[in-house]
Amino acid sequence: MLLILTLVLLWGNRLVQLGVGVSVVCGGGRKELPTRRPGHGMAPKFPDSVEELRAAGNESFRNGQYAEASALYGRALRVLQAQGSSDPEEESVLYSNRAACHLKDGNCRDCIKDCTSALALVPFSIKPLLRRASAYEALEKYPMAYVDYKTVLQIDDNVTSAVEGINRMTRALMDSLGPEWRLKLPSIPLVPVSAQKRWNSLPSENHKEMAKSKSKETTATKNRVPSAGDVEKARVLKEEGNELVKKGNHKKAIEKYSESLLCSNLESATYSNRALCYLVLKQYTEAVKDCTEALKLDGKNVKAFYRRAQAHKALKDYKSSFADISNLLQIEPRNGPAQKLRQEVKQNLH
Numbered sequence: 001m002l003l004i005l006t007l008v009l010l011w012g013n014r015l016v017q018l019g020v021g022v023s024v025v026c027g028g029g030r031k032e033l034p035t036r037r038p039g040h041g042m043a044p045k046f047p048d049s050v051e052e053l054r055a056a057g058n059e060s061f062r063n064g065q066y067a068e069a070s071a072l073y074g075r076a077l078r079v080l081q082a083q084g085s086s087d088p089e090e091e092s093v094l095y096s097n098r099a100a101c102h103l104k105d106g107n108c109r110d111c112i113k114d115c116t117s118a119l120a121l122v123p124f125s126i127k128p129l130l131r132r133a134s135a136y137e138a139l140e141k142y143p144m145a146y147v148d149y150k151t152v153l154q155i156d157d158n159v160t161s162a163v164e165g166i167n168r169m170t171r172a173l174m175d176s177l178g179p180e181w182r183l184k185l186p187s188i189p190l191v192p193v194s195a196q197k198r199w200n201s202l203p204s205e206n207h208k209e210m211a212k213s214k215s216k217e218t219t220a221t222k223n224r225v226p227s228a229g230d231v232e233k234a235r236v237l238k239e240e241g242n243e244l245v246k247k248g249n250h251k252k253a254i255e256k257y258s259e260s261l262l263c264s265n266l267e268s269a270t271y272s273n274r275a276l277c278y279l280v281l282k283q284y285t286e287a288v289k290d291c292t293e294a295l296k297l298d299g300k301n302v303k304a305f306y307r308r309a310q311a312h313k314a315l316k317d318y319k320s321s322f323a324d325i326s327n328l329l330q331i332e333p334r335n336g337p338a339q340k341l342r343q344e345v346k347q348n349l350h
Contacts, residue, residue, distance in 0.1 A: 050076045050083075050090065057097060070101035092121035096128040099135075108135035124195035126152055126159065133165055142172045143185050154191040170262055174233070179240075182255075226264035234264035241273060250277040268298035275307045279314075287311040300331050306338055313341070318348045 047056045057072035077094045080087065099114035115132035119125060133148035149165035157163075173181040226234070241256035257274035260267070271294035278287035291308035294301050305328035312321035325342045328335060 050080045053079065054094060061101065066101040066104045070098050073098040073101065088121040092118040092125060096125065096131065099128060099131045103131055103135055108138045111135040124151065124155060124191050126155055130161055137165065142169050142176065145169050146173060147186050147188050150188050151191060155196055167262055170259055174259065226266065230263040234260040234267060237263065238267065238270050245277065250280045253277050266297065268294040268301050268304065272301055272304040272307060275304065279307055279310055284311040284314045302328055302332055309341060313345055318345050321345045322349060
């Protein structure tokens with residue numbers, strides 16, 4: 001009995017902190033717990049403005065009180081909507097914040113609903129896109145999750161969780177839908193430049209929160225030991241990439257090589273083949289990175305040395321280009337294209 005009374009009093013005190021009057025029966029009589037009001041040495045009254053409610057919701061969320069935070073965001077939404085003032089940015093943030101509460105509590109369907117409301121108000125906002133993607137993923141709706149993660153990466157390809165999400169979804173979709181899984185995806189929206197500019201104009205802490213290294217293969221993927229099935233799948237995907245290169249479709253080839261590397265990143269040639277595509281598309285920095293990865297796996301990969309030398313030359317890093325050609329010619333002294341490239345680079349060194 002004493003334990004029950006203690007619990008009732010504790011709950012009553014919590015409601016009092018929120019400005020709600022409470023009465024309990026105690027010892028045959030009714031005991032009133034006073035409502036706390038400002039100016040009487042008590043906690044301040046329950047917030048009633050949109051700003052105060054959102055701040056209180058943020059505090060509850062930080063404290064792990066997700067149901068309470070959700071209720072506060074909901075009340076803020078009702079207050080904002082009752083005011084009749086048009087503030088789509090504020091309303092979108094409140095929906096997105098409440099969605100985060102739903103996601104923490106495992107209520108994925110309400111999370112998706114609130115994220116969709118947030119995106120209807122401010123399209124291509126990164127946080128609701130990420131939260132909706134996570135909810136879709138938890139519900140095993142992998143095509144929908146892939147689309148949201150991919151949309152985020154159109155806005156900012158430095159978002160760690162989106163890169164990792166794409167990697168997970170790619171593996172899941174390949175396993176569930178087979179090699180033609182891309183044909184079965186919903187359409188991926190094209191992000192307008194205005195949305196990218198809006199994201200870039202946000203305070204730097206928004207970007208730091210989601211920053212990642214430029215490498216597309218995550219540490220977890222790099223450290224994973226591929227199975228025999230993974231290696232075979234990687235080989236097939238690499239061959240599909242090679243066929244696309246022959247047809248001149250270098251963008252699609254990059255996708256195939258990237259999928260291959262997700263299955264197994266132990267094939268030096270896959271990196272150097274993808275580097276060739278990056279060279280054709282004039283993405284020289286990415287080409288340098290892929291050639292470097294290829295050479296880590298095979299220090300005598302002549303194509304990797306040659307393509308990295310080409311990329312360095314295009315980036316006007318003639319010293320690095322010359323070093324790569326010299327290393328190549330130590331392996332193949334009579335390599336004609338390399339000899340020709342060395343002469344071109346030497347002219348720029350002097």
